[in-house]
Structure formats: structure tokens, C-alpha cells
Amino acid sequence: MRLHKALLLSSTFIITTSFMVVPESPAGTGTMIKKEGIESRNEEWAKHFPLQYNSWKQTSQSEKIIDMLEKKPQLAVIWAGYGFAKDYNAPRGHYYALQDNINTLRTGAPVGPITGPMPTACWSCKSPDVPRMMEKDGELEFFTGKWAKYGPEIVNTIGCGDCHDSQTGGMALSRDYLKRGLEASGVKLDEITKNDMRSLVCAQCHSEYYFKKTPWEDKDGNKKVAKVVTFPWDNGLSAEEMEAYYDDIQFKDWTHKISRAPMLKAQHPGYEIFKTGIHARRDVSCADCHMPSSVEDGETYTNHNIQNPLDDIDNTCLSCHDQSEEEFRTVVEQKLQRKEQLMEIAMDNLAKAHLEAGKAWELGATEEDMADILQDIRHGQWRWDYSIASHASFFHAPEETLRLLAVSNELAQTARLKLVKVLAKYGDIAYMAPDFTTKEKAQALAGVPLAKLVEEKKRFKATLVKEWEKQAVKNGVLNMDSRKGMSDKSSYSN
Numbered sequence: 334m335r336l337h338k339a340l341l342l343s344s345t346f347i348i349t350t351s352f353m354v355v356p357e358s359p360a361g362t363g364t365m366i367k368k369e370g371i372e373s374r375n376e377e378w379a380k381h382f383p384l385q386y387n388s389w390k391q392t393s394q395s396e397k398i399i400d401m402l403e404k405k406p407q408l409a410v411i412w413a414g415y416g417f418a419k420d421y422n423a424p425r426g427h428y429y430a431l432q433d434n435i436n437t438l439r440t441g442a443p444v445g446p447i448t449g450p451m452p453t454a455c456w457s458c459k460s461p462d463v464p465r466m467m468e469k470d471g472e473l474e475f476f477t478g479k480w481a482k483y484g485p486e487i488v489n490t491i492g493c494g495d496c497h498d499s500q501t502g503g504m505a506l507s508r509d510y511l512k513r514g515l516e517a518s519g520v521k522l523d524e525i526t527k528n529d530m531r532s533l534v535c536a537q538c539h540s541e542y543y544f545k546k547t548p549w550e551d552k553d554g555n556k557k558v559a560k561v562v563t564f565p566w567d568n569g570l571s572a573e574e575m576e577a578y579y580d581d582i583q584f585k586d587w588t589h590k591i592s593r594a595p596m597l598k599a600q601h602p603g604y605e606i607f608k609t610g611i612h613a614r615r616d617v618s619c620a621d622c623h624m625p626s627s628v629e630d631g632e633t634y635t636n637h638n639i640q641n642p643l644d645d646i647d648n649t650c651l652s653c654h655d656q657s658e659e660e661f662r663t664v665v666e667q668k669l670q671r672k673e674q675l676m677e678i679a680m681d682n683l684a685k686a687h688l689e690a691g692k693a694w695e696l697g698a699t700e701e702d703m704a705d706i707l708q709d710i711r712h713g714q715w716r717w718d719y720s721i722a723s724h725a726s727f728f729h730a731p732e733e734t735l736r737l738l739a740v741s742n743e744l745a746q747t748a749r750l751k752l753v754k755v756l757a758k759y760g761d762i763a764y765m766a767p768d769f770t771t772k773e774k775a776q777a778l779a780g781v782p783l784a785k786l787v788e789e790k791k792r793f794k795a796t797l798v799k800e801w802e803k804q805a806v807k808n809g810v811l812n813m814d815s816r817k818g819m820s821d822k823s824s825y826s827n
């Protein structure tokens with residue numbers, strides 16, 4: 334949708350929808366980048382589309398590392414036993430997606446193509462080399478094995494080939510798992526409009542998924558097990574509908590190390606929660622705010638510097654609204670503060686529920702004492718995670734975010750009330766959860782061996798990663814110029 338300033342109703346947020354441009358079907362740009370297959374090297378696209386390329390490259394300016402475990406130490410307790418307790422930063426520009434996947438302590442330190450810890454699926458939302466390799470090897474082979482298997486192949490960060498077709502240049506979905514998710518949720522693929530595509534290209538990655546264990550047999554008759562990225566959308570896209578999906582198949586991402594609850598980790602259901610907000614309901618797309626039109630040397634083009642829209646407020650919000658910039662910043666800031674307040678309360682109760690459950694086990698509580706409590710913790714934490722892991726949901730969908738945080742808190746408190754009884758039953762009427770107010774204290778409670786993880790990671794980067802790069806350059810899939818001047822920051826080294 335594109336609205337024009339002249340069509341706005343002044344001084345209110347009310348904009349009628351009847352002015353919206355009727356969406357057309359996704360059109361190509363008419364430029365062939367490659368005759369066959371997927372062109373994953375962004376520099377090859379740059380030869381045809383310098384304006385789009387140059388703006389895309391500006392995502393490198395969002396390079397600040399914000400260590401969320403420092404900022405919110407409760408997270409390490411809440412995620413004890415899972416990778417996120419080791420390392421978790423706020424998102425940065427797309428330019429860094431690939432490097433951040435290599436750098437994060439969550440992906441460990443493989444020493445060869447078959448060492449773990451993470452599956453190949455881990456690369457899924459980082460690079461246009463992913464659809465390139467899926468096309469080459471087949472999706473099931475792609476999803477079989479450990480992530481290091483594709484180290485020398487997945488070398489270009491999120492770029493043109495993720496959202497555009499290499500033969501026509503037009504917008505395209507490069508991930509079949511999104512198409513399958515949409516179909517499972519009742520969407521007819523041939524009814525998708527061009528305007529839908531301006532959000533769906535983002536939904537390929539900014540969505541909830543899990544790795545579905547899928548046994549298969551290759552053409553030589555070898556039995557293999559793939560871990561296939563799957564969207565849990567069969568019942569619908571809300572937190573409750575996805576939870577029902579996971580409960581029905583008794584799926585868990587991990588067993589919590591302290592409370593032993595069977596946990597779900599929300600990835601980043603950004604698309605799903607966005608759909609519940611007023612902008613989505615009025616057919617405003619992700620690209621309307623994150624990829625506004627720009628003009629350079631008289632040429633109008635889509636700005637590919639996907640960033641915080643408030644950094645370019647004139648071309649984003651104010652292309653549809655006519656409030657003052659200051660008023661808009663205040664509106665967004667207030668929404669953030671409302672979320673922060675509820676989120677802190679919910680996180681505090683969730684972290685304490687885990688620790689109190691841990692104490693109950695220690696004192697001899699039985700499965701029967703705990704089953705109900707652990708289910709409350711699972712469901713409460715899922716709602717909290719669904720709402721906050723979907724970045725900026727406080728703005729994209731404020732009502733839904735606050736609702737989920739309120740219910741999350743209610744479930745965590747219910748669990749804690751039940752735990753008071755269980756603890757008393759086993760003789761402790763005054764248990765107080767230990768202090769988790771710093772990253773160090775929280776990681777110690779979660780049993781994270783940070784120094785060891787950092788040391789292994791550094792070795793991995795100095796050895797295997799260098800091999801990957803050399804091989805990729807030799808095979809012609811990586812142009813080292815694409816990384817010129819790239820900073821290499823992480824939560825553990827600057």
C-alpha cells in the first residue's frame with residue numbers, strides 16, 4: 334500500500350482505506366541476473382541495481398552490540414539449559430546476520446563438518462546461499478547434518494537472492510517452508526498479492542518455526558534424519574493456536590535445567606504478532622515502514638536500508654501521518670515503557686518460578702506434585718517469549734503484546750502459588766530464590782561455563798572459519814570485497 338500525504342485526514346490517526354492502491358500480482362523487474370539457479374553474491378546484483386545495492390549495504394551502519402543478558406540478567410535463568418542463556422544480543426543490521434551466527438556462543442565451536450552442536454537449519458535465516466544450496470542438494474539433504482557441513486557454502490549475508498528471483502529480478506519467496514506454513518494456515522498461494530509480498534518476504538525469517546525431525550531415504554537408499562524448518566501454523570498464528578499445535582505433538586525445544594519444565598522457545602514470531610495490529614489490519618506492509626521510497630539523482634527507488642523507521646521518520650511514518658516528529662517519537666516511547674513495565678514483572682515471576690521449582694525437586698517433590706506447575710511455567714513463558722522475541726511488537730501490535738504479557742505473568746504467579754504449597758509440604762516455608770541481578774550471577778545459576786565457551790569459539794574462528802572462507806573464495810561463491818571494512822564485534826570481544 335502506498336498512501337499519499339494529500340490523502341491524509343489531518344490531525345487524527347484515522348485514515349480511510351478506500352484510497353489504497355489495488356494490489357497487482359508480483360511483477361518482475363525484467364532483469365535477468367543469472368540464467369539458472371540463485372545468485373547469492375550481492376555484488377553481482379549491484380552491477381544491475383546500484384541504488385538498491387548501496388542502500389542495502391547501509392545496513393552495515395547498524396553495528397552496535399547490545400548484550401541482552403547484561404541488560405536483562407533474568408534471561409539467563411529463564412533459558413537455563415538452552416543456548417540463549419550463553420549469548421543473546423539485540424538484532425543488528427542484515428549486513429551482520431551471517432557473521433553474528435558464526436560469532437554467537439550459541440552455535441558453539443565445530444572442528445569439522447560433522448561436529449555440532451547445531452543443525453544445518455541454523456543457517457536458514459542468514460543468507461541467500463541457503464536457497465541456493467537447497468536447490469542444489471534438495472531440501473531434505475540440506476536439512477540433514479550439522480551446520481558446519483555448509484560452512485564453505487553459506488558465506489554471503491542476507492541479500493538480494495533472499496527476496497528476489499534471479500531470473501526475473503521480481504520479488505519472490507525463496508523459502509518453501511514459508512509457502513508450506515501459509516498453506517497449512519489456509520492461505521491460497523495463488524491469491525497472494527503484491528502488497529502481501531511486501532510483508533511475506535520478511536515473514537520468511539521474522540516468524541516462528543521449529544526443527545521438525547523428518548526421517549527420509551536418499552537416492553542410494555541411505556536412511557537419514559532431517560531437521561526441517563517448519564512453521565507451526567496449522568491451527569492459526571496466535572500464541573494460543575501455536576501452543577495447541579506444540580502441545581498436541583508434545584513438542585519441546587528443551588528441558589529446563591533448573592525447573593525441568595518441558596519448554597518452548599519462541600523464535601521471533603514478528604510477522605504473526607504484527608498481523609494482529611492496526612497497521613496490518615489496514616494493509617500497511619513491513620516495507621511501507623522499513624523500506625520507504627527514496628529519490629537519488631531524480632530516480633525513485635525502494636530504499637533497502639532496512640532499519641528502525643524512526644531514523645528516517647520523514648519518509649516512513651510521516652508519509653502517511655501528519656503529526657509532528659516529536660509527537661510520534663513520544664507515542665512510540667510510551668508504548669515501549671508500557672511493555673517494559675509488564676515485561677519486567679512477568680520475567681521476574683518466571684525466573685523465580687523456575688528457581689522455586691528447582692528447590693522443590695531438591696527437597697524431594699514428585700512428578701505428580703510438579704506436573705501441573707511445570708505446564709503453567711511452559712505456557713506462561715511461551716506467551717512472554719512470543720510477545721517479546723518478536724522484536725518491536727510493543728509498536729507493531731501493542732494490545733496483543735500487553736495481553737500476552739499479562740497472561741504470562743498470571744500463569745507464572747499461579748505456578749509460584751502452587752509452589753509455596755509444594756515447598757511447605759517438603760518442609761520449607763521460607764524459601765527465597767537466590768539473587769540473579771547480574772549476568773554473572775544468573776549465568777552461574779544456569780551453569781554456563783562462559784570462559785570455556787569463549788575460548789573454544791575464538792579457536793574455531795581462527796581455524797575452521799578461515800578454512801571455510803578460503804574454500805569459498807576458491808569455489809567462486811564468495812567475493813572477499815563484500816566484507817571489506819566489516820567490524821567483527823560480539824558480546825565477548827569488541
Ligand code: HEC
Binds near residue numbers: 379389504
Ligand atoms: C528483505 C527483502 C529484500 C532484500 C534482501 C532485497 N530486496 Fe529488493 N525489494 C524488496 C521489496 C519489498 C521491494 C519493493 C517491491 C515493490 O513494492 O514493488 C524491492 C524492490 C526492488 C527493486 C525494484 C525497484 C525498486 O527500487 O523498487 C529492485 C531492482 C531491487 N529491489 C533490487 C534489490 C537488490 C539489488 C538487492 C540486494 C542488494 C535487494 N533488492 C535486496 C525486498 C528486498
Ligand code: HEC
Binds near residue numbers: 426427535641
Ligand atoms: C533471510 C532472512 C531475513 C529476511 C528475509 C528478513 N530479515 Fe530482517 N533480520 C534477519 C536477521 C537474522 C536479523 C538479525 C541480524 C543480526 O542481528 O545480525 C534481522 C534484523 C532485522 C532488523 C533489525 C535491524 C537493526 O538495525 O536493528 C529489522 C528492522 C529487520 N530485520 C526487518 C526486516 C524486514 C522489514 C524484512 C522484509 C522487508 C526483513 N527484515 C527480512 C533476517 C531476515
Ligand code: HEC
Binds near residue numbers: 728729
Ligand atoms: C507502521 C510502521 C511499521 C510497520 C508496518 C512494521 N514495522 Fe517494524 N518497526 C517499526 C518501528 C517504529 C520500529 C522501532 C521501534 C523501536 O524500537 O523504537 C520497528 C522495529 C522493527 C524491528 C527491530 C526491532 C529491534 O529490536 O531492533 C524488526 C525486526 C521489525 N521492526 C520487523 C518488522 C516486520 C518483519 C514487519 C512486518 C511483518 C514490520 N516490522 C512492520 C515500525 C513498523
Ligand code: HEC
Binds near residue numbers: 652664
Ligand atoms: C503506509 C501508511 C502508514 C505508515 C507508513 C505508517 N502508518 Fe501509522 N497508521 C496507518 C493507518 C492506516 C493507521 C490506522 C488508522 C485507523 O484506522 O484508525 C495507522 C495508525 C497508527 C497509530 C494508531 C494506532 C496505534 O497503534 O496506537 C499510531 C500510533 C501510528 N499509526 C504510528 C505510526 C508510526 C510511529 C509510524 C512510523 C514508524 C507509522 N504509523 C507509519 C498508516 C500508516
